Amino acid sequence: MGIEQHEQIELELAILIRRLGSMTSEHAMDRSAYLLLRQLSAVKTAGVKSLAEALQLDVSTVSRQATALSRKGWITKLADPLDRRAFSYELTTAGQEMLCDYRQKRTDSIGRLLEGWTEKDQELFSRLLHQFNHSVREDSKKST
Amino acid sequence: MGIEQHEQIELELAILIRRLGSMTSEHAMDRSAYLLLRQLSAVKTAGVKSLAEALQLDVSTVSRQATALSRKGWITKLADPLDRRAFSYELTTAGQEMLCDYRQKRTDSIGRLLEGWTEKDQELFSRLLHQFNHSVREDSKKST
DNA sequence: ATTATTTAATTGCACAATACAACTATATGC
């Protein structure tokens, strides 16, 4: 029942996170950059504040990340015409390509990892991960 | 088949890692310390080399971590009587308590998160996470 | 309308986790 299961899951998650943290560093893009690009891709355009909220990071962190990505030519910084304090970022074509490419690489890695898995287990894993993320999301809503 | 599933899993993992990365920082102990204590708890006694292998970290990293944990009084460093280069670490009582306490907190968090889940889904999730970590481990062996 | 407060963003500083390389001291192999 419950308790041992939770302990087991707790352990697996701890391992998973550390392993995947180092796994992503194989490629050229780091996880944080990836997540920022992904977020920007999702919302099309956003300033550091809203990005920071979405990514649950400090604005200063996002500010630096955005500067870095901008230097790489993956995103562009646009002055907000209505609010002269504010800026919005959006993906460049190069950024879109990078994101797409990187996502493909990651997807391929996952595919390679799941080679020996049954189709059913893959589906289940996908569903349960989604479900778990949903639970985490709900939980963080509660505590806000 | 396959591809979309992998994209989905890739996405869910990206989200998971981001969310859980910030989740763990709530508590007093950091993840790396936790994993080291855990490992030491599992093997009872080990030097930095074997710990580093198990945790897949550089020995220097583990050396520093061990020094830090030793300073906190959670582990003790013992000279190896057979090999005067070598040392072994083991958990102190305080370390065992810390580990137990922290693990409990994490387990409780997980339990809270999984409140609405069926027993079956919890079991499945546990199994699949384990399976996934195994896959990652095998994969990293291959590339070594 | 002038002043005070809030807000968006940046930058300086600090810190933790990490890797790599250089080094020390000991052990092992030929």
Place this chain on the structure above:
DNA sequence: GCATATAGTTGTATTGTGCAATTAAATAAT
């Protein structure tokens, strides 16, 4: 017994992060 391998530490650098201070602009209060 010398050459090489091994256990561990330490110096240096990088990266991702947060907090505090700062700037500049917008909004609210008097």
